[in-house]
Amino acid sequence: MEIINNSKEYDVIVVGSGAGGGMATKILSDAGLKIAVVEAGPYFDPANPDQMTQLKWPWESPRRGSGTTRAFGDFHMSYGDWEVDGEPYTVEKDTSFRWWRSRMLGGRTNHWGRISLRFGPKDFKSKDYDGLGENWPISYDDIKPYYDKLDKLIGVFGTKENIFNEPDGFFLPPPKPRLHELFYIKGARKSGVTVIPSRLSILTKRINNTRGVCFYCGQCDRSCSAYADFSSSSCYVIPSLKGGMVDLYTNSMVIEVKTDKNGRATGVSYINKDNGREYSIKGKVVVLAASACSSARILLNSKSKAHPNGLGNSSNLIGKYLHDTTGAGRTVFIPDLINRKTYNEDGVGGMHVYSPWWLDNKKLDFPRGYHIEIGRSFTMPEYGFGYNPNEFNKFFGLKVGGYGDKLRQDVKKYYGSTIGLSGRGEAIPREDNYCEIDPNTKDKWGVPVLKFRYKWSDYELKQAKHMHDTFEELAYNMGGIALGNKPTKEQKYGISAPGEIIHEVGTTRMGDDPYKSVVNKYERLHDVDNVFVVDAGPFVSQADKNPTWTIMALSWRTSEYIIDQLKKQNI
């Protein structure tokens, strides 16, 4: 196919506009560099009334919000989910991986949970504690200044707790707990489980004059039209466009990084999805932020004489050490919460309280920890509401089923009487969990796709087992009943399939040794001095926290490094 060349040369080409790419775009363009942002999805602005789903009612959808075209329901703000039209991936037999992709300006940050946790000092050096995995080449102190700046720039609520491995930051005050969260607090305290206000990047208080303050609709997963929650679209890319230093290419799917005969990057080529044609643009520096697995795919597909294995892959480690957070969940029925008085308890779009990891692994049969997220049911009904309307009758010796006004009464009686508990834990990265190019399958543009191979080990399974033991204890101490049976060993203790927690990281891991890692501590490829990766690919280990605050702090740090190197004309 003929490639259409653009003669303009950018200082930096940023591939992908999610958490990592948006951050880099802001910092690099603020520094006066000329940037191209190449994004596979369409333009998206949370405040665009034609795209907005915030504050819509379920009846405004003819399917009442059910998940036919969007996996997490009609109102969820993601274009693309486990499946993307015409862009398959494959999975090796007897292993599993589920890959969530969101193709739009801002990527997954338009609908993410806004849980914004710093990694702690231990998380960067966990091998020192248990001998497993690898240490990061950087420490908490290297990244702390960037977490601090991020807190102030974006805004995150939380409280100072002085817990060693849960570092405090520059917090906005959190919202008061909801009623069911008071039950959780009670149960957690009785169980000896730490419980503190959650830490979410939602503005409970104004941080500047361009973003609004949260008006408590509880719908951050629909993206906030007042820009009161963090999305890379509303907080980074859209404001950066106004500065005049950024050219945005949407619906533009990057295929490979182009290199010269010395193996240095000269730019990227991409498919314009509107006309199916291939284009190329030039840049002095290429920053990949297409998400951990997509960036790995681009690098592996960028084969040349200088890089026969794929760009930056002399170590053969691109795609390896892929790991996702572990997950298990349980619903708890609280008899004290039946026949609730109704009132507006939407709150912010996420939990108001949570439990960070609270135990010492020396006394446990598995390494690393997990945190507990708290879900609710006193929410706006959507499709699926009221199937099994009165199954809790069984706890009171009453008949389950029936119809008529009695049924209607039962629906109201049990509305809001359950609490969801989700454990989210740290897995041990392994070389034999990976993604690679599947030579036999191509997407609709003819580009080879990824194949995954992923299995949990005993470490993760035991962690999931511990989660369920904890959930049952918590349920009991809340005065509730954990629903369903505890999953057995054969049921893998109910652990989520790899990928399902959507925290996939590690595909281009960072290290000082070029034989054992793909990028250096500034997220630059060991093999090429002008290609960087600023998504979660460089993560050496994915802590018992959610990844995004760390993706962004690292991306900021890398961006400053790029600015410095360009200034010194080192690249």
Place this chain on the structure above:
Amino acid sequence: MDRRESIKNILLGSIGSSVLLESCVSLDKEVLDKIWEYQYGRTPEEKERDEKFLNSKFFNENELKTIEKIANIILPPNEIGNINDAGVVEMFEFIAKDWSTPAHNNYGEKVLRRGVIVFDQLCTEKFGLKLLDCSESQIKLLFDEISYEDKSLKDQKESVKLFATFRGMVVTGYFTSEIGIKDLGYKGNTPNVWDGVPNDVLEQYKGIVSYDKEWIDKCIDQSKRGEIAEWDEEGNLLT
């Protein structure tokens, strides 16, 4: 302030969506009205899918009437409204098409239409009449038999499973409608300022759960939500 800002956004939303859809100028008024009803931030592909289904028929009149009658017995009308106000039958019609692919196991045909056929057959066996011609008390006699699972069976009878599905659809359809939400008492989906569980509710749970002062003192003082945040070097909030 924020409240006004967000309300402005909501208004903008309705103006934005009142722009006429080019692709449906050629459609008749009834379909047009339907499409106008559903403006909820669709992508062009999603819009096309909705329009296609809103502009085609799955159930015949008889089937629709049968579903309506069943739904009215599962959730009878009350002072707030009824199944028709809640658009439950329209939802059946739409989902039958939306889920009529092999990926959904031909739900429309195999479950929803099948349900109508099976309930009709049972009525004919029992009363010699189609469901639509049965009296409400006759239909209730049937429903009394099929609306509870038989715990001794591992696999429930088809009629019991189908009834459970219809009941689920009716309850979901009703409680996701404007009147259903009113009936339920859900009060949110509107700009507000959350300042904790209301006092009368806390009163109700006295002795079970309560706020502790230390926790509440760390929470947002809502009178200062509009003031721009500033911190000292230790991260203590100053404003």
